[in-house]
Amino acid sequence: MPAVLKEVIYKDFDIRFIAHPVTGKLIIKKNAESVKQALKNLILTSFFERPYEPIFGSGVRNMLFENYSAMTESDLRRAIEIAIDNFEPRVQLLDVRFGGDPDRNMLTISIIFRALNNRVPVTLNIDLQRVR
Amino acid sequence: MAANTTLIVAGLNYDQIRANLRDFIAAKPDFTDYDFQDSALGTLLDLLAYNTYYNAFYTNMAATESFIDTAQFYDSVVSRAKLVDYTPVSARGATANVRITYTTAVSNSSFTTITIAKNTQFTSTINSISYTFVTPKSYVIVANSTNGFRGDIELTEGFPITHRFGFSTSNTSFVLPNANVDSRSISVSVTSSGNTENYVKIDDILTVNSSSNIFYLEADRDFKYRVSFGDNVLGQRPPYNSTVAISYRVCNATRGNGANNFTAVGSVGGVSPFTLKINSRASGGADQENIESVRFNAPRMYETQNRAVTTSDYERIILRERKDIQAVSVWGGEDNEPPIYGKVYAAMKPYEGTFVSSQTKEQIKTAIKKYNVQSVDLEFVDPTYLYVTPTITVQYDSTATSKTASEIGNLVANRVITFESNTFDRFGKNFYFSKFLSFLDEADQKGIVGTSAVIEIQKRFVPSIVTRNSYTLNYNNKLVSNAVRSSSFTFQGKTAFFDDKDGIIRIYYVDGTSNVYLDSDAGTISYTNGIIVLKNFLPSAFVGNSISVYAKPVLPNIVPLRNQLLLLADTTVTVTEATTQVVSAKISTVATQGSDTTYETVITNLASSY
Numbered sequence: 001m002p003a004v005l006k007e008v009i010y011k012d013f014d015i016r017f018i019a020h021p022v023t024g025k026l027i028i029k030k031n032a033e034s035v036k037q038a039l040k041n042l043i044l045t046s047f048f049e050r051p052y053e054p055i056f057g058s059g060v061r062n063m064l065f066e067n068y069s070a071m072t073e074s075d076l077r078r079a080i081e082i083a084i085d086n087f088e089p090r091v092q093l094l095d096v097r098f099g100g101d102p103d104r105n106m107l108t109i110s111i112i113f114r115a116l117n118n119r120v121p122v123t124l125n126i127d128l129q130r131v132r
Numbered sequence: 133m134a135a136n137t138t139l140i141v142a143g144l145n146y147d148q149i150r151a152n153l154r155d156f157i158a159a160k161p162d163f164t165d166y167d168f169q170d171s172a173l174g175t176l177l178d179l180l181a182y183n184t185y186y187n188a189f190y191t192n193m194a195a196t197e198s199f200i201d202t203a204q205f206y207d208s209v210v211s212r213a214k215l216v217d218y219t220p221v222s223a224r225g226a227t228a229n230v231r232i233t234y235t236t237a238v239s240n241s242s243f244t245t246i247t248i249a250k251n252t253q254f255t256s257t258i259n260s261i262s263y264t265f266v267t268p269k270s271y272v273i274v275a276n277s278t279n280g281f282r283g284d285i286e287l288t289e290g291f292p293i294t295h296r297f298g299f300s301t302s303n304t305s306f307v308l309p310n311a312n313v314d315s316r317s318i319s320v321s322v323t324s325s326g327n328t329e330n331y332v333k334i335d336d337i338l339t340v341n342s343s344s345n346i347f348y349l350e351a352d353r354d355f356k357y358r359v360s361f362g363d364n365v366l367g368q369r370p371p372y373n374s375t376v377a378i379s380y381r382v383c384n385a386t387r388g389n390g391a392n393n394f395t396a397v398g399s400v401g402g403v404s405p406f407t408l409k410i411n412s413r414a415s416g417g418a419d420q421e422n423i424e425s426v427r428f429n430a431p432r433m434y435e436t437q438n439r440a441v442t443t444s445d446y447e448r449i450i451l452r453e454r455k456d457i458q459a460v461s462v463w464g465g466e467d468n469e470p471p472i473y474g475k476v477y478a479a480m481k482p483y484e485g486t487f488v489s490s491q492t493k494e495q496i497k498t499a500i501k502k503y504n505v506q507s508v509d510l511e512f513v514d515p516t517y518l519y520v521t522p523t524i525t526v527q528y529d530s531t532a533t534s535k536t537a538s539e540i541g542n543l544v545a546n547r548v549i550t551f552e553s554n555t556f557d558r559f560g561k562n563f564y565f566s567k568f569l570s571f572l573d574e575a576d577q578k579g580i581v582g583t584s585a586v587i588e589i590q591k592r593f594v595p596s597i598v599t600r601n602s603y604t605l606n607y608n609n610k611l612v613s614n615a616v617r618s619s620s621f622t623f624q625g626k627t628a629f630f631d632d633k634d635g636i637i638r639i640y641y642v643d644g645t646s647n648v649y650l651d652s653d654a655g656t657i658s659y660t661n662g663i664i665v666l667k668n669f670l671p672s673a674f675v676g677n678s679i680s681v682y683a684k685p686v687l688p689n690i691v692p693l694r695n696q697l698l699l700l701a702d703t704t705v706t707v708t709e710a711t712t713q714v715v716s717a718k719i720s721t722v723a724t725q726g727s728d729t730t731y732e733t734v735i736t737n738l739a740s741s742y
Contacts, residue, residue, distance in 0.1 A: 011162070012163060012165040012171045013163065014172070015175065029172075034165055037171070037172060038170040038171040041171070041172070045170075051178070052182070056169055087169055
């Protein structure tokens with residue numbers, strides 16, 4: 001009898017703490033959605049932001065005030081790759097793309113990855129924009 | 133595998149707390165992302181762990197500050213000390229004693245006294261900084277047919293200040309807003325309906341009733357003091373809407389010590405001119421009691437219950453009253469030699485110098501009268517010094533160290549000085565030979581192969597060169613026979629020395645290579661008790677300030693007697709190369725405290741001067 005692999009489910013709650021409109025319970029995020037939320041959390045966390053875990057994060061926010069150039073994209077890509085390598089074992093990174101909009105002081109990062117429990121590529125878009 | 137459904141609360145550090153929370157969540161089927169730090173669940177775990185850790189730390193700190201043994205903040209220790217009715221000793225201004233002489237004032241039938249008011253100001257300059265000294269009380273100088281208007285007055289460092297507060301239902305105690313308040317100077321008066329009454333500070337409530345005009349002084353936050361009043365049961369409460377005037381001095385603590393030049397700021401007693409002569413320069417200035425001192429003293433003062441009964445009660449009270457005293461030794465008259473009942477003896481060593489002034493002794497005697505048992509008198513005995521004179525030989529290996537022999541000699545000499553200051557700062561501290569040698573070895577652990585020393589003990593005395601006297605020198609340790617030697621003195625026209633032979637002290641001079649005895653029975657020596665008695669001794673001169681008499685102890689560990697303090701003196705350090713035994717360096721006199729010219733006079737008929 002062939003072995004049956006147990007299905008791996010990634011299950012997390014919605015970090016926005018939004019209640020389900022029908023049940024009123026906390027919204028659950030599963031699989032790719034859960035991983036996307038975690039990845040966004042990781043990329044937008046700066047080093048030394050979390051108590052007692054100084055190396056958690058990506059340092060991407062710190063580059064907001066750099067002059068935008070091809071080197072900036074290279075640095076960002078490297079920072080994201082390192083963060084995923086260190087803290088997100090569920091992700092197989094496929095590509096990182098950048099859509100710069102310097103006139104609006106904005107940068108869109110598209111992270112294309114595959115969660116390990118699913119073969120379908122997923123894209124996570126993160127907008128880096130100064131707040132004020 | 134059984135799921136962990138119980139939250140373990142044993143962890144104290146952040147990682148343990150987070151791991152326990154993670155195990156707790158892992159046992160629930162609702163979420164699965166607890167292992168990933170970037171998940172929402174991971175963030176929540178971080179937050180919970182941090183919050184738990186924060187609370188644990190806070191609770192630990194709160195508990196720590198709740199006990200006098202472990203509290204870290206001064207305010208916490210003082211607060212705990214209040215529970216045993218202990219008030220930290222305030223800063224104290226230095227006090228000098230001066231003789232004021234009105235040079236031209238002449239008394240007549242209507243002019244017989246000059247009154248110098250309390251807080252009459254003087255200034256004194258120390259290291260280019262001017263300090264204010266005031267009279268702590270008023271003095272009345274009475275004219276004398278011999279000396280005219282002349283008297284001794286005290287001047288205490290500190291600037292007098294008066295605060296006025298309104299006493300009301302909501303304002304019944306008052307914090308003195310200045311640091312370095314000299315609490316001895318606090319005086320309180322209450323004015324109500326044009327009538328002013330003085331209130332006095334009270335230390336215990338045994339004699340207080342509902343009509344006593346008293347105030348309480350207690351420590352407040354930030355090194356300050358608070359004045360409060362009775363509640364019409366334990367002391368009279370001032371009338372509401374009255375005015376409370378609190379006067380005190382703000383002092384500069386230790387910085388006023390040593391002042392010895394004073395200039396009056398204005399009139400002194402309304403009469404001039406006058407001269408000032410220093411009887412004793414300013415001393416006794418001390419900082420406010422520090423946290424470790426409060427921690428140490430509070431429970432012990434509680435033991436004494438404000439009563440001087442046991443010897444340690446006396447010691448504790450004297451150290452509390454006088455912060456310029458470094459060490460105290462107290463013993464009952466029954467332990468004296470010979471026993472003198474009804475007396476308590478105290479020997480004190482000040483921080484500065486070797487003897488306590490008679491003025492300080494009188495002040496202590498007055499202070500202690502409040503506490504001691506009736507009919508028991510306190511007598512002061514000056515400390516006597518027993519000098520330990522080590523002759524040190526250090527063997528060193530020149531191939532194991534880059535230091536030269538003289539450098540090693542200097543290092544060892546410095547260790548000797550450190551050993552003396554660390555070890556002999558209190559009465560009752562013994563000299564232990566092995567500890568001494570191992571302390572010296574640490575001067576250079578690579579280069580020094582071994583250290584040895586020959587120990588002698590020395591007493592000094594100042595003989596009269598006018599009258600014959602007997603002198604008792606108490607070494608308090610068993611002595612080796614036939615090993616006494618001394619510094620030189622002139623006796624019967626010869627440069628003479630002491631030695632001993634079978635219990636008899638002899639005086640001799642050196643003629644060529646042989647000793648010629650001038651007195652074969654100059655005194656006795658008890659080898660068992662360690663006492664030399666010189667009989668009817670009359671030298672015509674001696675070298676230096678005193679005569680030193682050396683004896684060799686049976687054991688190299690030296691034990692001082694009640695009022696004896698040990699010091700190191702005449703220490704020599706010889707450094708030799710270990711392989712060749714060649715002397716490579718020598719330091720003939722190490723500058724220990726005992727090397728200075730401190731001396732003492734010991735006469736047989738004063739038993740207490742042992």
